[in-house]
Amino acid sequence: MSKKMLILYGTETGNSELLAMDADKLAQDNDFDTTVNGMDEVTVDDLKGHDNLIVICSTWGDGEQPDNAIDLYEATVDADDGCLGGLNFAVLALGDTAFDLFCEAGIQWDDVLEQKGGNRINDRIDCDTDYDDEAEEWLEETIGLFVDNGA
Numbered sequence: 001m002s003k004k005m006l007i008l009y010g011t012e013t014g015n016s017e018l019l020a021m022d023a024d025k026l027a028q029d030n031d032f033d034t035t036v037n038g039m040d041e042v043t044v045d046d047l048k049g050h051d052n053l054i055v056i057c058s059t060w061g062d063g064e065q066p067d068n069a070i071d072l073y074e075a076t077v078d079a080d081d082g083c084l085g086g087l088n089f090a091v092l093a094l095g096d097t098a099f100d101l102f103c104e105a106g107i108q109w110d111d112v113l114e115q116k117g118g119n120r121i122n123d124r125i126d127c128d129t130d131y132d133d134e135a136e137e138w139l140e141e142t143i144g145l146f147v148d149n150g151a
């Protein structure tokens, strides 16, 4: 039976959503039963119901979460420590090195998922504006690591 994977994107102008679709295809090619959602379409309880999670999130403002990510991020921060025990996760952060707080929102997701008990499957990647090749490479590597982890 194929394992479930949730692919979440935090975005304002769609870059993270497009990468989430790439991740979706790669994960399906590796027999994952995938769900792709914007961060405003799920709750912390939805995160608890999954074994495998890829977060793809851009940064806006001065190091802030994109609009569709704010509520879920705050709810996750407020959730009990350890409540995401057993959740395997990896974070792809999108940003722009022209900003002081490069990829800050993705860094925050990577930190909070660990703090709530998640198990980091791959190191986060922080992508600058020309991210296509490195993001694709990271997604392939990461999905391979989810597979190695027992999927």
Ligand SMILES: Cc1cc2nc3c(=O)[nH]c(=O)nc-3n(C[C@H](O)[C@H](O)[C@H](O)COP(=O)(O)O)c2cc1C
Pocket (backbone or CB within 6 Å): 010, 011, 012, 013, 014, 015, 016, 017, 057, 058, 059, 060, 061, 062, 063, 064, 066, 094, 095, 096, 097, 099, 100, 101, 102, 103, 104, 129
């Ligand atoms: C007004 C504005 C503010 C931004 N602020 C940041 C920032 O603080 N840190 C960062 O790393 N990138 C920042 N970015 C860059 C975006 O994160 C980057 O363009 C990203 O690819 C957008 O992805 P999205 O379309 O999924 O939202 C900013 C971009 C704009 C237009």
